[in-house]
Amino acid sequence: MRIFCDFDGTIAKVDTTDLVLTRLADPAWEDLEARWTRGEITAAACMRGQIALIGGDEAALDAVLDSVELADGFAEFVAWCQANAVPLTVVSDGVDRFIARILGRHGLDHLPVVANRLAGAALARSLEQPWSRAGCAAGSGVCKCQVAAAEAPSDDFMVFIGDGRSDFCVSGRADLLFARDKLAAYARSRAMPHHEFSDFHTITTTLAAAHGRRVRRAAI
Ligand SMILES: [Mg+2]
Ligand SMILES: [Zn+2]
Structure with a gap:
């Protein structure tokens, strides 16, 4: 079993990128958002343009990031994964610098993270997208299906947990899917089996049962 989240x-x-843009970026970021919503630019291009509009120094950025709270039960979920030797990778179409700051503040900076890379200095920031893929239906900076294919052997039991559009491409590859919001609506509309979640306590409970069944089957 292997988990991507x-x-x-x-x-x-x-959404930490939206929060940072709302607090620190030139309002032109909303024009880019509207162009993406109308389908005129890809999500990846939209985000590159928006990151370049972020103002504020590193301290101002950290102050915004330090207001972000984690979902209930996430720390316990990480502890369960460690106790059961289940690999957990964070795969995000967000920004590595933002995620590292937030996870670090919660003592979770040991988690592997695949995300877009923030480059440049304050007021001259840019975004590198080493995980983008031209054919990806999501048009995201990080093609999550490519990440899952590269990081997990195809015979591995794959669990995916997500909520949004950048999760659509990878959700169909998951053996066990946890979804909320847009991703849950997408899964419902395609009759894809999934578990809806509101916090990580319910995910840990469901996962522990599934993992227990798999371990018992393997022992027979
Ligand atoms: Mg999301
Ligand atoms: Zn993709």
């Missing part, structure tokens, strides 16, 4: 709106209670 989205960050914004899933581990973090809010």
